Amino acid sequence: MTKNAEIIAVGSEMLTPQRLDTNSLLVTEHLNLLGVEVVMKQVIGDDLERLTAAIRTAVARSAILIVIGGLGPTQDDLTREATAAALNRKLVLSLEQESILITRFRQINRPMARNNIKQAYLIEGAEAMPNPHGTAPGQFLSTSCGAVALLPGPPRELKPMVEHELIPRLRPVLPRHVIRVRTFRITGIGESDLDTLIAPVYTKYTNPTTTVLSSPGDLSVHLRARAGSVSEADALLREVGNPIAELLADRVYSENADESLEMVVGRLLRKHRATVSTAESCTGGTIAARLTERGGSSDFFTAGYVTYTNREKQEVLGVSRELIERHTAVSEPVAAAMAEGARRRSGTTYALSATGYAGPEGGTDFDPVGTVYLGVSGPGGTRVVRVRYGRDRDRVRLLATQGALDLLRKTLLKG
């Protein structure tokens, strides 16, 4: 039997047009891993009456309630008071928490303002959850059928408290089972084509569940299996995941949920002891920026040339004037010459190039806005692909960058 959870985020600033409650995502992720489903989320301003009513209703409705924020020292911080009122319990001064507070202020050499003492009050029966990154302790209260937890709002305080304090306390409250996840990170296919391809497999199963997440040029498929043991869960993941992996073939660039395409490319370059340079036009430096995003990229990246004008393509990359005049700067031969020029100039094992019409202006009948030629040059020769990415400039640049990195990845896999 599973238990349901609700999350309440507290704070008037969370109700402005600029702020999203992202904290609840972290909490949801951890609750889901425990097999707990989040059935409702609320964002409530600093209003004692509304907050108390919402907590009272949530506790009556769901086994687990997580309240995030409103644990600070100011008058606006009402989570402790509202939760105590909703549960008909008192707030009690904890001498232990008071002494922790005093020590903390002494350590940071700041006088403790009088209102800080609020943070040493616990709901009757609640256990304090230590907060090494801030002054507000969390609170955890077991109830007859579940639990109520109060957590601080700042993400760098919240995250460690969820991982090290909340989850270990929730686990014994919950029925026992195991959740295992398998992830495929994919590029070079659109979301609906991906779904058409793999839906015949995954729709036959309700366990594991399958989720497809998409951002431009980058998709991921998540399988989540639930079973009595790790080996049972892993067997379920193999049963559904292996045929999906076969269908997706080399469109899967990683099975590690945290490994981005540029990380995979960096890993492959290091493995081959190879280096890379870039010759960019329409992507304006974004391929170089992606390749150098992570520390240690100087192991494989040497140089990037953003050649926005024809003169630069000639001068820096040695693309001949005749070639540009004959084919235009956005063409297969120029993309090839750019990659070859960058490789020659910088002496790298590989070079990538991109030239195209990012828009909104430009384009021809044959190569309308959104057309990009991506080139890769390496020991095995030079290859250019022509791609079409629609009419939105940001999207064209992003997809062209992703496409160029994927071209290098596939070249490295063969090489």
Place this chain on the structure above:
Amino acid sequence: MTKNAEIIAVGSEMLTPQRLDTNSLLVTEHLNLLGVEVVMKQVIGDDLERLTAAIRTAVARSAILIVIGGLGPTQDDLTREATAAALNRKLVLSLEQESILITRFRQINRPMARNNIKQAYLIEGAEAMPNPHGTAPGQFLSTSCGAVALLPGPPRELKPMVEHELIPRLRPVLPRHVIRVRTFRITGIGESDLDTLIAPVYTKYTNPTTTVLSSPGDLSVHLRARAGSVSEADALLREVGNPIAELLADRVYSENADESLEMVVGRLLRKHRATVSTAESCTGGTIAARLTERGGSSDFFTAGYVTYTNREKQEVLGVSRELIERHTAVSEPVAAAMAEGARRRSGTTYALSATGYAGPEGGTDFDPVGTVYLGVSGPGGTRVVRVRYGRDRDRVRLLATQGALDLLRKTLLKG
């Protein structure tokens, strides 16, 4: 007298760890402009009972309720049913909506599935809000003290409906007054320093309200004045905004909320009929990428050189080997030589350079990780600034890029 609003986002997919309810931000922004405050937001899964209860409570508590999502044709789409039940009203088939639906399916040449007829049902007394981008009409219902609106979840359907259908219907329901906003976009100062600087001014006023929004290297101050007329509101904005503008001086790069730093730089370059090139090391192409982000950037941008190795700095930018050996590649003279080299090579009016330790490796006692030298070279000579940006690589790259663009902005303002 103001009215309060609540927003309910409907859909189980909104309760996963991957999805945020961003729709409510758009709606909040528009409601705020009407002087309506959002006091609570909820996300609820596809569950008739929970949804009905939440709508019933919200309507009893707040004058305006906006329900987003759950208007599709499938069994999971329960917003219509839940709202009708919560308000004790019937759902009535609208023959007009039925005929709109049938026409729409004929136009897109697809058979209308039987369950689509659900979308032609309106809550008794509600008015349909047309949806040119989808099959689900919105619904608007005036109540004794406010209104209830149902809106579709897909952002491209939601946005035009909010702007063209919802807001015009809400306006007559609300008390009349005017909201005017003044924005300062700021860089080159930290959030707490900014607040220390301007808080003595803005804390004296409750109208306009002042909000400071911060992202790394980029801050904005928003003043919102509320009054009976535009001229009264504008007078309030001047009263508070002018002293703030004076205190911030040239740290304000724009008073247009939608104008980014690279847009300002592009505008100034165009105004001076000037061009720019870049010589980047630690920023890895991100300065070039920012400068070329928008269409038409070929008017002022010609070339970017990402010189990650010493050899590239010598070969491409003509930085002398002796200079690098004497001062190291991360130094004021090398930053100056890089900018001068890029300017000479590409023949641009200005050139920007960046060389530093982005981390996590590298650095010296004098120049630890996070130290970056930013250079600008132009008709008035070459200038280098040394900055320290902490130890987080992403942040160092982002702040160095922002710092370089701001250096060019300030140079252009003087030039």
